[in-house]
Amino acid sequence: GLFVPYYTGQVIDILGSQYDQRIFLFAIFCMCATSMGSSIAAGVRGGLFMFTMSRLNKRIRSQLFSSLVQQEIAFFDATKTGDITSRLSTDTALMSRSVAANANILLRSLVNTLGIIYFMFSLSWKLTLLIFIESPLTILIQKMYNRYHMRLVLQVQDSIARSNQLAGEIVSSIKTVRSFAAEDLESELFEKKLQETHQLKNKRDLVTAVYLLCHRLAQLLTQVVMLYCGQLLVSDGQMTSGNLIAFILYQMNFGDYVRTLIHMWSEMTHSVGAAEKVFEYLDRKPSVRTDGTLVPESLQGHLEFKDVTFSYPAKPDIQVLQDVSFEVRAGEVTALVGPSGGGKTTCVSLLQRFYEPQSGHILLDGRPIKEYEHKYYHSKVALVGQEPTLFALSVRDNIRYGLDHCPQADVAAAAQSASARDFIERMDQGFDTDVGEAGGQISAGQKQRIAIARALVRQPRILVLDEATSSLDTHTELSIQQALAREPAAAALVIAHRLKTVQRADRIVVLEGGRVVERGTHSQLMELGGCYSRMVLRQFTNGEQGAAGGE
Missing domain, CATH: 1.20.1560.10 (ABC transporter type 1, transmembrane domain)
Structure with a gap:
């Protein structure tokens, strides 16, 4: 394109002086050739850069x-x-x-x-x-x-x-x-x-x-x-x-x-x-690393909080947990209760490795949980929250979420254990039914049962239930507890507000003000007459059927 103005001047000089057709035609030919070459080059260059921009944006x-x-x-x-x-x-x-x-x-x-x-x-x-x-x-x-x-x-x-x-x-x-x-x-x-x-x-x-x-x-x-x-x-x-x-x-x-x-x-x-x-x-490098490499062939499921102290990064001056220590043993149900704000959900967040404690250790089979490989650890430690999150996928895909290979038989068995199979099969498309954005197409109780099935399909060694049956009726909750009881090798950490769930726990840990203030069985803690006993009496006085503290 740089030659076009030059040959334009040449044409004007030829027309303004003694006319030479041969020179004139040559100048016109050069103008056409350079213009066409410029257009082709511009198109190729622009096209290549547009393809580059699209690939770069995607990457x-x-x-x-x-x-x-x-x-x-x-x-x-x-x-x-x-x-x-x-x-x-x-x-x-x-x-x-x-x-x-x-x-x-x-x-x-x-x-x-x-x-x-x-x-x-x-x-x-x-x-x-x-x-x-x-x-x-x-x-x-x-x-x-x-x-x-x-x-x-x-x-x-x-x-x-x-x-x-x-x-x-x-x-x-x-x-x-x-x-x-x-x-x-x-x-x-x-x-x-x-x-x-x-x-x-x-x-x-x-x-x-x-x-x-x-x-x-x-x-x-x-x-x-x-x-x-x-x-x-x-x-x-x-x-x-x-x-x-x-x-x-x-x-x-x-x-x-x-x-x-x-x-x-x-x-x-x-x-x-x-x-x-x-x-x-x-x-940016995450402060909570997920680069652990430990993948043992077998896992007992013995969990231990050992002198754990924690403050949220947004409020470093406020200690949510102070020297918290307790155990969750394989084959047992450990209940975590206490007044609101006592630190129960924070313990679950630390167990899920959402945060790192400032001091102390969380051990799984005697090894710090940060040493375990990320996917392996979360396949062995499954969480069901009070308000579980579902994705805009089918019921089947929500239950096997995060698993590379999960046969339909395992999905159906997990749904059966979570008392979810009956209502799933009554849906128009069964396990292929789309639950909608954030599970908006199904009820809160159905969401909880699907979330429980999502945890059970992993066959975890530690099952964390953070008020996971709060939206279920008594009969459904009892059937789920019976299903969980059929997994004697698994350890369960339960945060529950229904008294009967806490009564049946092998061990109850009471958190108040970020500290462990009591621990023992239901009968031992009632005889002690401390924080746990006061919560039970207060809830019965208020007419609430069993809630050993919610958060």
Whole structure:
């Protein structure tokens, strides 16, 4: 494409002097050939870079998501969901576009700029030196623009992330919003977030408009001076009219390419903010590592908390657990009870390796749980929570979630043990029925039974039930307990609010204020007349059938 203005000037000189058809046709042929070659090259180059951008975006988003799901739970406690989704969607796309599309334009503009400078020097070095007067002015304007525009771009990105966070929070809590008739309030809050983003974008666009105006004025001034000096050179016979026109065409292209170079540099600078956040998440190492390698052939299932002290990372000054020690033995049921806020659920979180204790150890068969291989450990220690999470998958896929190979016979057996098989088979599509987003298509009790089946299908050595039967009727709860009793080798850690569940436990550990205050069987603790006895009496007084403490 660099040859097109040159041969345009040659054609004008041929038409303005004694006409030579052979030279004229040759010049026209060269113009057509170079134009067609330029078009083909531009299409190939642009296509390759677009393919590159698509692959790069896919790879970055995949690596970023893989890095995010490896982070410790404290990271998600401290980081808003909107920030994460914004980095995963908006920032990765901006980063990929900046690297691929901008690199394409930057490379093209750089090659063309160097070529144009060569041709302009060959046509008139005097006019070429004059053109470079524009460059310092352009750079000065660009630097001032970059300083303000970069700041506003980052503010816009943060504002968009905040509005995404609010929208996600409202949608995920829509039932609560509807219960309190707060639809208009939430709409107003979202409108305020959008207005904040709109104002920031207006400021950004105003800065861009002023920049373009100053740039065009500088370009116009340079063109006027160049045309006047070019007319003097033509009058003196130092260059032909065709060469002057070719030079003008080069000068126009030169200004465009220089502006493009500066703009692309600016765009790539602006994308640093997005890329910085993406690479921050990509390079982040989780504080709770999952790189254990211990995979024993057999596991007894003897669990021990040994002098465990823990504070949540968001509140390091508040000790949730203080020197907590207790055992969960194979073939026994250990109940963890106590007043709300005593630390029961925190013990479960530590057992699931959501966090690391500040001091003390959690041992499984005498070895620290962090030494066990990640997938192996969680196949041997299964958790069923009070409000289990189901995914928008079929019942079968939810039960065998996380297992590479799990035959239907095992799925059906686990469902039978969890008293879930009857209602599953009554569904329209049986085990292939989609439970909906977060299990919204089934009841709370059915969700709990599917979650219990999901734990049982793993045949765990330690089963953790965190008020896992709170939504079940007494008959269903009893049948599930009988099924669990048929697994005598497994150890069970139960956090339950129904008294009969606690009464039948082999060992009861009472947590209060983050400390173990009592331990023993139901009868021993009732004779002791301490915290456990007071809870039982208080609950009976309130008419609640058995709840040894909930959290």
